[in-house]
Amino acid sequence: MRETRRYRINGIVQGVGFRPCVHRLARQFGAGGWVLNDSDGVLLEVQGPGAALDAFMDELVTHPPPMARILRVLRVPASEPEVHYEGFEIKHSVDLQRTETIVPPDSNVCEDCLREMKNPEDRRHRYPFINCTNCGPRYSIIYDMPYDRPQSTMRAFRMCGPCEREYHDIEDRRYHAQPNACPDCGPRLEARDRDGQRIDTPDVVRFAIARLREGAIFAVKSLGGFHLVVDAANEAAVRELRRRKRRDAKPFAIMVADRESARRVAEVSHYDEQILESPQRPIVLLRKRPGVLSDAIAPRNPNLGIMLPSTPLHYLLLEDPGLQTLVMTSGNMSGHPICYDNESALTQLRGVVDYFVLHDRDIRTRVDDSLVRPTQAEGLGQPMLCFVRRSRGYAPYPIHLPEPVGSIVALGAELKTTVALSKKSEVFVGQHIGDLKNDSTFEAHTDCAKHMQQLLSIRPDVVACDMHPAFRSSRAAVERKELRVVRVQHHHAHMASCMAENGLTGKVIGAIFDGSGYGLDGTIWGGEFLYGDYREFTRVGHLRPLYLLGGDKAVREPIRVAISLLTETFGEEAHRLELPALADLEAFNREVFFKMAAKKINATPTTSMGRLFDGVSSLLRICHQCEYEAQAAIELEALLDRDFQMLPPLAYSLEAQEDRLVVDYRPLIRELVEELRGGATPDVKRLSRRFHSTVVDIIGQMCGRLAERHGTRTVVLSGGVFMNEYVLVNALRRLKELGLEPHCHRQLPTNDGGISLGQIMVAHAQSASAELPSSQETP
């Protein structure tokens, strides 16, 4: 019995070889019909025996092309009167101007292309820009949609005859592969010295390998920006890179050729392998094998950030058995965004590198490496993937919501900023942008918001931003006069983000711990328990305030927080305490800090949980000064060596204040100080574990009491502090033991990189329930 069925398929289905795949499957299952691209995605009609059509659809949905993401398959009425198809054809695309399809993220080079690249007989033998419909750059090179070669940076290259033929041959893997190129017609590599002088070499890759083996430092133009590269096995080279980049402590990522090489330097589980080898090719935090690579790569850290090659060039750089591990760190000067065009790399990185490997395929959009941490722990069921930075390979892939929210643009916070845009029930979260205090980063942020609106043809009518009056993103939002501005409280946005990812709709308890966010009362919050939903929240608990001596300065110098904690705990007595941590300071400085703490001179109150970690890290003499964000907390956690065992908590108390529960940290500080003054060398590993256990205990106690009071069992955990694996794992376990339903982030970072999604959710809920102010109604 022949049937005719028509399907509409949404998602990433254009520019990823979807139609040829449909074509191939249709013939394989003996179906007639057609397929076409239109503004909604892909429309197809198939005709054949019902069972064959079932099998066809099953195969298409379970095995789409590697870069495709199917969001929805909808059966729609077929053509009438019923026609009889002789075969299967690809029809011309219709109405692609008002596009509803999703921009594909960038992808790693596929196995087929790699095989060709390694084949001496192939015309693309060792060609660093080989790609096909199933792989290669996308988001980073696209100017505009619909995705077509003239709409990408590949428009600078004219295809040669053979490439052109592949491009038009439906049987070919390069059918409509927009970045298609070969050594005759495509982009080329070029080597330069640090002064920007061209180096005359027949083989740029071999030149680079030879110099890297000698210990040289390279800037290499990768897919989404420049990397700084040295031989990871060459300790002197690694240290030289640290010296030149003026970066002593922040871990460097490394790149290895394959999973076997990864296994040589780190512990790699089966799950880790899947993440390493996924087409997104993120940097994966894996437990390092001690003693294999130099400690200078990731000092005082149990992990190594490892990635597998993602571009053909990376594979070529690793082709020599004498060069197996590369340090691959972002090509920027500290505090600045990663360089992505040749000129700025040549000027900004000349003081850091010996050589450049450039090429002439421009990057339209800077995309940093994504950074993820897989976690496997008993009692959690499935392994968890935590995003530290969601960027290359993932951006701008959307988060799906259970319900539509309309068109809203959200501008994120100030650090680790991302832009998010919503359309119906999809929220597109852009690549990691970074710290907006910097002018060039702020420009990137503005550009990202515009570019995403253009690519996704979204015209937002609401702009959501943080409440902080000084955030550049928030002030930019206010300047967008044509849009309705919704200012979202920072921790409410964290909570809403986690709710949205998990599809939660009712009222929840949120344990939101981070570094800082502007609170409703104009002070800096960061250790918050909220109760509410997308529309509103009540602050039902928080950490007792501590003080940032010297404002932001205290964030970089945790010893200032330690002194505030001591002053809050011991009052007048504090500066007489004999503590090793205090002895690390010069007497004069110590006196000034204690006076600032006692008299509250330029001392900003905050309920920040992140700062409590900093202060404890400094008291334990782990870190008094931070070179990179959250270093003190990261190094405090590092002492736990990724072992989740709990210890008895330190003392703390919960006090009812007005209608809130306040977590008093003073007993904890008192107990720590006693331990530290005990005479014998303190066991800082144990103290760190006890402190971490205390934070878990606080979460359990608070959420238990709040859940009972408010009659809900759902808890969301969000905020940068939950980057802490130990706290996250144990809090989830503890809350489950208490009979609660805890949720955490899985698709977006729990830090401020995930804020923009929450801002959209809150802005939607609040604008749905409020009238537009009359002044905003003018067209």
Added chain:
Amino acid sequence: LDHGTGAKLSRELVERIAEALGDVYIGQMEDSALLDVGAGRIAVTTDSFVVTPLFFGSGDIGKVSVCGTVNDLAVSGARPLYLTLGLILEAGFPMKSLLRILASIRAAALEANVKIVAGDTKVVRQGEADQIFINTTGVGVLERSPLRAQAVRPGNKIIISGNIGNHSIHLLSVREGLGFERRVESDCAPLNGMIDMLLKSLPEGTISCMRDVTRGGLCAVLHEFARASGHTLQFHKERVPVTPEAVMAADMLGIELIHLANEGCLCLFVDEAHAEQVLGLLREHPYGRNAAIIGEVTATPEPRVYMVAPDGTRTMLEELYGAELPRLC
């Protein structure tokens, strides 16, 4: 002090004040002073002074009250001649302190070569004022065309006459007993002598405009000029004159020197061709020894202020948004 009410006591107080000021006081104790200022234009400015603490290492509220007003007149291109002096005293304010303040008013007026021509004194109940408030009004004559912020133009060099931030840090340190006060001194000084020397030695128009760097610091002054001129101003962070002690103190306190007040520091906008000459003249003067060319006005027609770091990166500076709140997450 209990001199606010009774006529006799009150007169006695005024007489003590006049006596303490000595020959710089030429008021006649009549309703108004009659002054001869010649035929030209005059400049007038007024300012009220509230300083905590009243006495500090290199000065006191009296000296600040004279210098502040004298400097405001001088930067507009006027020659300061006369001041009025209004005092609001909290009942119980010690006479000894008052006399000390008057002595330094006298000393500053002598140095600045200005006369105090009229005065007023009120004593208010305890709690209605904090020890002493001083108001001074200054009158000066314009012997050349006035200096206006609109005259600032692309190509102008930006010169700072001395170390920035010291006054604020000194005061904060004395107030809170932080221990920086001996290392970081206030720069409080009358600058009209130095300004007069500059204007006399240079052809008219060499100096487009100048301002004394007071509340809001260098950052506020630059923003004021960026707005008034409509141009972009940029300065190089490492060229701004600072003392290592002030840098250390600001660092410990978590504050920025460019936002802090001075009481004896000029910011000048100078014709490019004469910038080095101006710098040389300033450096010969005791109040300008640490002068430096810190930046320039660029042709960009946007009222912006940029700070250039030693590595060449430019950061747009915002005007301070009230007290600065931490932003780091």
